[in-house]
Amino acid sequence: MTDTQGQKTEVVQQYKPQHQPQHQPQHHQHPPTTWKTYFTFSTDHKVIGIQYIVTAFLFFLIGGVLAMIIRGELMTPDSDLVDRTVYNSMFTMHGTLMLFMWTFPILAGLANYLVPLQIGAKDMAFPRLNALAFWMVPVFGIVLMASFFIPGGSAQAGWWSYPPVSTQNPTGNLVNGELLWLVAVALSGVSSILGAVNIVTTIFRMRAPGMGFFKMPAYVWTVLSAQMIQLFGLPALTAGAVMLLFDLTVGTSFFDPAKGGDPVLYQHFFWFYSHPAVYVIILPIFGIFSEIFPVYSRKPLFGYKVVAISSLIITGLSAVVWIHHMYASGTAGWMRMLFMFSTMLISVPTGIKVFAWLGTIWGGKLRLDTPMLFALGGLVMFVFAGITGIMLSSVPIDIHVNNTYFVVGHFHYVIFGAVVMGIYAAIYHWFPKMTGRMYYEGLGKLHFWLTFIGANLNFFPMHPLGLQGMPRRVASYDPQYLGWNVVASIGAFILGMSTLPFLLNMISSWIDGKKASDNPWNAIGLEWLVSSPPPVENFEEQLPIVLEEPYGYGKLKPEDLVANASELN
Numbered sequence: 001m002t003d004t005q006g007q008k009t010e011v012v013q014q015y016k017p018q019h020q021p022q023h024q025p026q027h028h029q030h031p032p033t034t035w036k037t038y039f040t041f042s043t044d045h046k047v048i049g050i051q052y053i054v055t056a057f058l059f060f061l062i063g064g065v066l067a068m069i070i071r072g073e074l075m076t077p078d079s080d081l082v083d084r085t086v087y088n089s090m091f092t093m094h095g096t097l098m099l100f101m102w103t104f105p106i107l108a109g110l111a112n113y114l115v116p117l118q119i120g121a122k123d124m125a126f127p128r129l130n131a132l133a134f135w136m137v138p139v140f141g142i143v144l145m146a147s148f149f150i151p152g153g154s155a156q157a158g159w160w161s162y163p164p165v166s167t168q169n170p171t172g173n174l175v176n177g178e179l180l181w182l183v184a185v186a187l188s189g190v191s192s193i194l195g196a197v198n199i200v201t202t203i204f205r206m207r208a209p210g211m212g213f214f215k216m217p218a219y220v221w222t223v224l225s226a227q228m229i230q231l232f233g234l235p236a237l238t239a240g241a242v243m244l245l246f247d248l249t250v251g252t253s254f255f256d257p258a259k260g261g262d263p264v265l266y267q268h269f270f271w272f273y274s275h276p277a278v279y280v281i282i283l284p285i286f287g288i289f290s291e292i293f294p295v296y297s298r299k300p301l302f303g304y305k306v307v308a309i310s311s312l313i314i315t316g317l318s319a320v321v322w323i324h325h326m327y328a329s330g331t332a333g334w335m336r337m338l339f340m341f342s343t344m345l346i347s348v349p350t351g352i353k354v355f356a357w358l359g360t361i362w363g364g365k366l367r368l369d370t371p372m373l374f375a376l377g378g379l380v381m382f383v384f385a386g387i388t389g390i391m392l393s394s395v396p397i398d399i400h401v402n403n404t405y406f407v408v409g410h411f412h413y414v415i416f417g418a419v420v421m422g423i424y425a426a427i428y429h430w431f432p433k434m435t436g437r438m439y440y441e442g443l444g445k446l447h448f449w450l451t452f453i454g455a456n457l458n459f460f461p462m463h464p465l466g467l468q469g470m471p472r473r474v475a476s477y478d479p480q481y482l483g484w485n486v487v488a489s490i491g492a493f494i495l496g497m498s499t500l501p502f503l504l505n506m507i508s509s510w511i512d513g514k515k516a517s518d519n520p521w522n523a524i525g526l527e528w529l530v531s532s533p534p535p536v537e538n539f540e541e542q543l544p545i546v547l548e549e550p551y552g553y554g555k556l557k558p559e560d561l562v563a564n565a566s567e568l569n
Helices: 003-018 034-040 043-075 084-119 127-148 175-205 218-249 263-274 276-297 304-320 331-343 349-361 369-391 395-399 404-435 439-461 460-467 477-513
Strands: 543-544 563-566
Touching: 003 043, 003 460, 034 218, 043 084, 043 127, 043 395, 043 404, 043 477, 084 127, 084 276, 084 404, 127 175, 218 263, 218 276, 218 304, 263 276, 263 477, 276 349, 276 369, 276 404, 276 477, 304 331, 304 349, 304 439, 331 349, 331 369, 331 395, 349 369, 369 395, 369 439, 404 439, 404 477, 439 477, 460 477
Parallel strands: none
Antiparallel strands: 543 563
């Protein structure tokens, strides 16, 4: 690094009047070390982040058990394991749990933990609001699970809850499963909006001195882009859920065609958010890939600025793709063509990221540790999901496979193949920072291979099944589909078993794992310059002043990226 002192002087002159930190005595505030802390109303973003992650994983396990029961039913053509009504409730609850209680909360947890550290902030902008947003999660989680156990009236309309099925009340009871389901989804929307306001404000207002937007890590860019989607899209879903709740309880007719309502209007409310929600989920995973590939390839992120801008382009285009879920809902021909084009267009900024990751990996000194394996596996499965996604954006193909298992296979390659694999990569990568302990590499690699093999065996057979015409959401089917269903069910059972080494690894490592250094991966980023685990206020004495690019692998040492303000006076 040349002319370092000159760069330091320039940075201080530029930022000192506005951002000069006040000198305070350094207090060594150690993070909580007991399990009881995670059951308190803490305002520490790191505690809240771990609360999100652990809570989400508990619901992930419940959703996984439901998935294995569903696949157990589909091992044979006849409906012979559970009652059809129970089956409908199970796939409704499986989808709802995996989206509203697993992916959104755990991604919120990772963002809570990492964003302040990566931008040099001491906490989130609104710590109490942050805590409130988390504590709403177990509340609406309990409400959601209660909806499953209402006798004779559990929610059975799928995670999309289309009317008129969702407005039916066969028991006549005021409190029924669908009502509780809608209340839970509405509360989930409120929690996510609160979290989005907090994260966006934190990124815009609390970056360390010298950290311009193009010095932020790619992960922060993707979280910002995802939360902007939450702010403009989530109110539509929340409003649709509340309107449907009114139809079900107080006799309004927003979506009841018998009273002049329009059930297709609900589909617009739902998909206006719920397709962009895919990008809310996948964008942070793109950021995780962008953080992990440079570390384990020992190369800078290829095309960093283009990768960052592509996240914002995805955010903009995500607002004009929702109709491709409604090709079979009486959509006009001109609208089908328009949204087919916009859906295909969004593959361009997504493809830019894929090529950037390949450019980062190419010629690198690859280290195939567990985080890298999960990131590579997630990339492979995402590319396959992208190919089938482009197929589904085409009107003729989508009409042909509408409501078949082809759509289910594509969706699970995105949500599990890319998203869950990316989440696992992130947990392993930042586990030493969060806990101060190293995980067991052997168990981590066993977890990867069971997950990768199980996921592909589970979800790939759904594509030929869908092309052959097998409908989704059925408990019984024509015997001609038996072979692929057996393969898919075996894959589901392997996938369920894959969580066992993960749980063993996380629990045993956290309790008695080898102590981790502050930067076990020799990675670049502000989070790796603080202790493992970090102190309560992250940067105890004062904020760092950022001097260089976020991905200087091969050019800089981690400590060359920042300077302490006290050293610059």
